[in-house]
Amino acid sequence: MKKSCLIVTLLLCLTILPGCVEKKVIDDVNIATGIGIDKSEKQFLGSIMIPVFKPDKSFGNFTFKAKGKVIRDLVSEMQKKASQPIVSGSLDIALFGEDVAREGLINTLDVFLRDPSVGARVQLAVVNGKAIDIFKGKYGDRGNAQYLTQLLEHNMEQQNLPLTNLHRFLAAFYQKGMDPYLPMLKKSSRNLVTISGLALFKDEKLVDILHENKMYYFKLLVDHHTLGVVKVKEAHGESTVKSIGLKKNIRLKGRNPYTFSIKIKLKGDLTEHQERILEKGEIREIENKLAQQISKECKMLIEEFQRKNIDPVGFGHFAKTRTRNFDYKKWNEEYKNAKFEVSADVKLIGHGVVE
């Protein structure tokens, strides 16, 4: 009797008490999928993108806008305008206007880091112009945020865009001897957005923009794996090569001055060739040409970084992992004088289904 009494009480508690916690029913909330931060005079101009599910199964977009001095302020300002609470558990993308990025992103990103409901895979991007302009268009048929995230994700997985997201950005920022980078977006027409390049940061501030046609070489330097596409020009005309495998070997050869040797081993497929027929030995020629091209471009990129005093590849971090009692202060001085040797080796293992 006593036991069954206890069981009944327990069961009652277990079934009734869960109703006491706060609940968020998916139909009754505004799911923020994208957030944009711009500068408007001295304040931030924030915009939050909400997908609207229409009865005919199509998507609409709705954007809340608000001005404020701090990010949380913006959100509460927007809550005042929303009929249903705005929740951030499904945030996919955060866009920053170029002017915001030039002043630093960490204070804004701290809000994301602090909020347990925001995932670490949120895509970040800097907008050439204003973030709010991007939200104004209508792209794709799955809602704007879906379009933008998928645009970035498939370019990271299969094209020349290096892998970035909230976690990668924060990890690069907090890693000593390494600077973060983000993709740069540009609205190209009323219903299209293109990736226009890469935003390179010094600590938290945007300092330089890498043009889109250098992204392939950048990705070779910073990522473990790449499926990018590159163009080669040699005597027989232009061809394109899609890389399918990358092995990279960085070594610290000397410390006074710091000398790094970077060996890039690339496997690729020939995907396009201007001449109809591949002549004997031509493959070899393309390989050599591409190898030269890669080592030249990568070296140029690194030297450019040295001039700008940024380190997106993380040579500082690399030097630290090979040196005991590493001194970052000294490194900041020595980075400018560091020497880099880049060599590349390309193997084309396939050339499509035609001879």
Next chain:
Amino acid sequence: MMQGSIQERLQISPFMAAYVIVSMQIGIGVLGFQRIIAKDAGTDAWISVIGAGLTIHIIVWMMYKICETVNGDILDANVYLFGKIIGNSINTFFIFYYTVTCAGTLGGLYEIIRTWMFQSLSPFWFGAVYLLLGIYIVFGGFRTVAGTSFFGMVIPFYLLFSFGFALQYGDFTNLLPIMDHSFIELVKGGYHMSLSYLGYGILLFFYPFIKNPEQSKKFVHIGLLSTIFIYTALAVITFAYFPLGLLEKSIWATLEMWKIVRLPIIERFEYLGIANWTLIMLPSIALSLWAASRVTKRIFHINQKKSVIFIALVCLVIVVLIPTRERLNVLFNYTAIVGFSLAYIYTPLLYLLLLIKKKVKAE
């Protein structure tokens, strides 16, 4: 001295002892130990994790010796050594220790659920329901408590695989260069780590409940090794995933690694993980309640069923009174220091004194 002998039908199989100890060791500490050990030893702290883990084997070996000498639990040992009055006053202290441990664990769990899931969760109702479950388990006797530890380990085991998602974003060069810290720093890291390992002391209390204690030694040591393995693996993955600067800001590094998990069926994995963590915490709570009430029964001859309810009420009061992080930290620090001195000072001392006393008696 045979006061502590237990009927066979109430005893547990030798291998279950391992689950009891491991489930007591793995609790709130796993969720955020990385930041604390990295403060001193940096990314070399995984060495401290292994080092501190190995010291436990020695302590547990001593614990077995203590229990074997008196053929009972630590209460018998205290009474045997110090006499009834002093021995029992030391024993009374264990009631407080396990009550506070129970409250601390519950408070920590409450805080995590409040921060990550339900901002307005009331500590009273959450604590009441959870403790009710704990009381119910203790009512079932020690076999039920041990069974809970078994399921509290086996069911949520799959969570370990979820940390594989962090591997993709991990940079294992973070760990290099290995041994870039002085020995002193590693020892400091090891000290902080030993606090996360605490909980194996429960062996001193449930020793008489093991059917064949000699056989259980093997399993317990394997269990301890698996705890070391889990902590080391988590530490290594965390150091690869977080650069040190970011790790310093992460109170619950283990939970934050779930932020990177994205599955087609679930957007925020933390919800699943934390819900499962309540299951991992359940044996710790039940075991603390059981130990506190068991000591009460042995010393004051009060029915265990009555005392466990009283102890649970005290826990509830403590949990309701400590809803802020600062007060919780004070409580954690207190239990950690006491736990540490119990394991690393009191246990060896007791072992030595018993050795001497036995020698003296033999002569």
